[in-house]
Amino acid sequence: MKPRSDLLRVNNRKLFYKPKTLKSAWLSLLAGIMIALAAATGYQYAGSSGFCSLCHSMERVHAQWQISRHKQFACIECHMPAGNIVEKVTYKTRAGINDLVHETLRSYPAYITLSSLGRDIVNDNCLRCHFSTIENTMMVGSAQSCSKCHRNLVHGKNLQGGGVKIE
């Protein structure tokens, strides 16, 4: 147990923003709400396909997704884990930092491919909707991933990217 004098000293410490009046208490609350709202809106916006398409490296895959048979689903519905909020935020932070670094340094390759983790996530998301299609087949429990065969489903063939435009 900490001695009581210590606790007192902590409580007596000069605060950074000291709410001296009721007005500043209200202002703090308002700021808190604003920040929470901004964070929630930011998180929501960062999950939209429009946000994904802002990046140069995503232009081609975004264009192909727009004419695909899965265009009614947002990018994150396939590319983010569909678990609880902790799992989602952890993955989003990780992927976000990776994307931010490579997009800022412009060190992304001509063709972007799925990582093995990314492939597993996509695969789980295929099965979220399509599990009933395969549940009575030998594909259940096999190590195959859906995209091994259905690879051109959303983003088409890589070769359809076209060449280097000259103007």
Place this chain on the structure above:
Amino acid sequence: MSRKTKLFSSLLVIAALFFVFIALRVVVLKPGSSVKLAKIPAGEYDPAIWGKSYPLEYKSYQKNLEMAPSPTGYGDSRKIQHSIKEPEILTNFKGMAFSKDYAEDRGHPYAVQDLKETKRINPNSPGACMTCKSANLIDIYKDMGWTYAKTPLAQLFPRIKHPIVCANCHDPATMNLRIINPAFIEAMQRRGIDVKKAPREQMRSYVCGQCHVEYYFEPKTSRVIFPWDKGLLPEQMYAYYSEKPGGFTEDWLHPDSLAKMLKAQHPDFETWSNGTHGKAGVSCADCHMPFMRENGQKYTSHRVTSPMKHIKSSCMTCHIESEVWLLERVKTTQNNVWQLQRIAGTLVAKAHEAIGKAGADAEANQVELDKAREFVRKAQWFWDIVAAENSMGFHNPTQILNTLGQSIDLAHQAISIANRAAVKHNNKPYQQDF
């Protein structure tokens, strides 16, 4: 303001600046997705001049100067004599230039230098030898037509200033792909294809196919001709040569077997075109000149080399397996082809020896001997069309293994016919076939 407030405010400013920087770089000032067309004069062949307007392409082209072995161990861009690993070459090309000098080819920028250095040719060799070595062919052919092909090389050398450069494949005004070798245009015309109307995706192979092919020099004119009138398979090209086109009977007479021999040249285009990649529409450039990015800008790699040096860009645009796995598959194909190529080449060498031995016997059956000579000619063609090809089988594994299988069979037949021609000691044709 207190120290803490100052610290907090400055951190806030730094964070804001960082955010603005990222937003500018990622969202506002995106890297260009197109290249600006530069006006390059029609007679400009210096790649450094083109490189000023197309720096990424030029930078990758300069990598062709590197001299290094291929990652699979087959193929090299250093001048290494093939005969070190395949001594049968010395027997099979006896009596002709390839037994004197048969080095691995270096990159495109070395084409003219290597043309001058090779022991296979001399200043009196026909001008046709420069056809695929220099962009200056454009003006030489424009001025002289096909007569350049018969002109001694020494007379053309002053006009040959640049090796294989940008202009060999690109129209300077539009950057569109184009063909400059008249032999390719004519050969395609005879097959009913107008290369001037070819779509870009085909041009991405045609520009390579204008040189990476089998060809011969027409005896009187020295014109370069591609033997494609009957098709692009080894047996179809052999059948074409059997009809003595334009009086062309042989490249040289083998001094041991006295067989009229053909020398095959690098049929990369023909082999690829019947292979699984060629049939699926995967062009030469898709693998050998893949798209890359630097600083976000997409460009076509102009380092024309083994795709095994950049498996991710070349193979993994289509194949989802790992780099290690893909390299292993290519190596497996090449190891299998190498094994049969050595067997075929060695057997062909033995066939020359057996026919030479039988021919030395004045009483040997001459009809049978001629038959053996035809077999060794064909056996060597089937071996050489693979050995001279640049992919150690990868461009078309099944066809190449089939070709080598036929070569081995033909060489065996040549040997046994030669042996019985010597044994029979009569001048009647040998009756029994097996």
